[in-house]
Amino acid sequence: xxxxxxxxxxxxxxxxxxxxxxxxxxxxxxxxxxxxxxxxxxxxxxxxxxxxxxxxxxxxxxxxxxxxxxxxxxxxxxxxxxxxxxxxxxxxxxxxxxxxxxxxxxxxxxxxxxxxxxxxxxxxxxxxxxx
Amino acid sequence: xxxxxxxxxxxxxxxxxxxxxxxxxxxxxxxxxxxxxxxxxxxxxxxxxxxxxxxxxxxxxxxxxxxxxxxxxxxxxxxxxxxxxxxxxxxxxxxxxxxxxxxxxxxxxxxxxx
Numbered sequence: 643x644x645x646x647x648x649x650x651x652x653x654x655x656x657x658x659x660x661x662x663x664x665x666x667x668x669x670x671x672x673x674x675x676x677x678x679x680x681x682x683x684x685x686x687x688x689x690x691x692x693x694x695x696x697x698x699x700x701x702x703x704x705x706x707x708x709x710x711x712x713x714x715x716x717x718x719x720x721x722x723x724x725x726x727x728x729x730x731x732x733x734x735x736x737x738x739x740x741x742x743x744x745x746x747x748x749x750x751x752x753x754x755x756x757x758x759x760x761x762x763x764x765x766x767x768x769x770x771x772x773x
Numbered sequence: 774x775x776x777x778x779x780x781x782x783x784x785x786x787x788x789x790x791x792x793x794x795x796x797x798x799x800x801x802x803x804x805x806x807x808x809x810x811x812x813x814x815x816x817x818x819x820x821x822x823x824x825x826x827x828x829x830x831x832x833x834x835x836x837x838x839x840x841x842x843x844x845x846x847x848x849x850x851x852x853x854x855x856x857x858x859x860x861x862x863x864x865x866x867x868x869x870x871x872x873x874x875x876x877x878x879x880x881x882x883x884x885x886x887x
Binding site for chain 2: 672675676678679682683686689690692693695700727730731734737
């Protein structure tokens with residue numbers, strides 16, 4: 643097949659490239675998605691326990707949700723969900739060719755971090771019982 | 774014949790499904806968030822009543838199906854990007870698909886039992 647584009651130089655030492663914010667947000671979109679996928683059984687189990695009627699299940703639910711390790715995992719998942727959510731909306735706009743330019747893309751990446759981290763803090767403090 | 778494995782439809786259908794399921798899940802998230810702020814989790818009875826409401830059950834079902842389809846496309850893309858040996862990749866694809874089908878059944882059973 644005929645080469646359509648000029649061969650470009652490849653430099654894939656990822657640790658040596660200073661990634662733009664949008665690239666970091668992008669890889670975190672993948673990472674957060676993978677984390678949510680891996681923790682699905684925990685989340686479905688919690689849903690099941692939260693709706694259970696037997697006293698045994700209700701006791702289990704109370705014990706599980708009061709466990710610090712579970713709360714920390716949930717805190718991580720809250721961040722993962724919020725980042726994935728905000729970044730997903732950003733990607734939907736980019737699909738519609740909105741905010742594709744370099745500056746706009748950088749600004750929206752900043753907004754993704756700003757919004758998702760702020761909401762993680764708000765929900766996280768609630769989750770850890772601070773208020 | 775010279776076959777191109779990544780032919781027409783294959784990619785576009787999943788790309789589109791990824792977006793549609795994302796919108797469904799985002800809408801559901803806002804509905805549940807609004808309900809929680811309105812007191813749907815104030816007690817276990819309130820939570821059970823909310824989740825067993827006919828319309829909410831319908832949306833929860835759509836959410837579960839959307840989530841599994843969305844996760845399938847996303848996780849499959851991860852395997853396609855990083856796992857090169859065909860055998861291992863096929864195994865991981867099958868494992869992912871089977872897990873997601875199982876999760877969907879489990880989650881739907883939880884809300885349908887209410």
